[in-house]
Amino acid sequence: MLEISSAALQRIVADAAVDPTRERCGILFGGDDRIVDASLCANVAADPTRTFEIDPVALFAALRAERAGGATIVGYWHSHPSGDVRPSATDAAMAVPDGKIWLIVSGVTVGMWRAGNQPGAVRFDAIPYQVGEVM
Template identity: 40%
Template sequence: MIVLPTAVRETILERAREGDPDEICGVLGGEYEPDGESRVRSQYPAENVAATPRTRYEIDPEDQLAIFDRLEDRGEEIVGFYHSHPRGPPRPSATDAAQAAWPDRSYVIVSLEPFEVGSWRWQADGTDGEFERERVVVD
């Protein structure tokens, strides 16, 4: 389960609307529990540097490291990541699964059409893995 504060949810939704038709992305910080409830405290927006930002997202590695440093400075852990699907379903695509690299972390996806917020945890076993849907609690 992931607990997402209303203010963070609204900020991500606004970014998704403003970024349309491109996908937006960022990092979620807070309290991470690998087998239980993770609590988001903040979101860290990142520029989508994918070659095809309308259908893919990619966080610049240097930007990602800077965000990780900010998280650490604030005493937060990496809860997971978020991105939008402006015209797609709020579930991970095959590309999302192929690029997932953080086992047990949450991947929050915002769909604008239809409007929905979903979250999945990446469950990896060696080089293979799959997304498992997790409950989103808005707090």
């Protein structure tokens, strides 16, 4: 069972509500079976009403910090204006089968997924989760 801190989840839901017509996005930090924090990143996609692309400057900064002993990147989050928290065909096309967590939010509904391998495609497996005060 994956656990996400209530503070991280509240930050994600609040940011997604800023403009529910556009996909919002960010990075998830934590460790084995837990998400302790979430960053809010600019969506630099050509059409943010239909897809997301985490600002590469923010992503590379998080990767550099992780390599230097900082917070571990466990996945990514984004919002879906459509109301569906399942990964879209576009999500599957851009995903890397690296086992990272994908948190998708629409309104106050949240889905958690893990990007895994399937011959010829990226498959997302649903992850059960609970909200807590992860430290």
